[in-house]
Amino acid sequence: MSGVGNKEGARRLGKGMMIGGWVLLIGLLTLLFQDQLERAVNPNSDIEVIVDEQGVREVVLERNRAGHYVASGRINGVPVVFLLDTGATDVAIPQVLADRIGLKRGPAFTSRTANGNVMSWRTVLDRVSLGSISVEGVRASILPTLLGDDEVLLGMSFLKKLELVQRDGSLTLRQY
Structure with missing residues (x-):
């Protein structure tokens, strides 16, 4: 046994x-x-910092497999992931992330999104940073339903202050 x-x-x-x-x-x-x-x-999680002798700041981003420009950056010093969107008027932030960052909601308004109209709130970001590029006082929108809870659409309220050059699967952003 x-x-x-x-x-x-x-x-x-x-x-x-x-x-x-x-x-x-x-x-x-x-x-x-x-x-x-x-x-x-996100092929741009570690962005190379480039500043030339005239003080021009430059960031070069690679497209991801889906053909989008996704990059790590910061809003008010808090790490975030940006999806560059030249079709977005403002920087668009998911409500969950906005609450985590501590953003104050301003006036409510209706946003037109690819998924229809949605109630949103205006806000202003103290500082938005992408590699060596930083812009202060950036207009933004807080949306209750947006992509994921941690991805920010980096719209024209930030991008319009830069020169953008797209070539061979990369996007160069310059801040003069």
């Missing part, structure tokens, strides 16, 4: 070790490929 109990215990131990091994392998592969997946969505 004791031989049968030992075999059963060994089988359970072996099965547990095999499951544990698979779980460990899947966890390691997830860690390994997570960075690659993030770079496919």
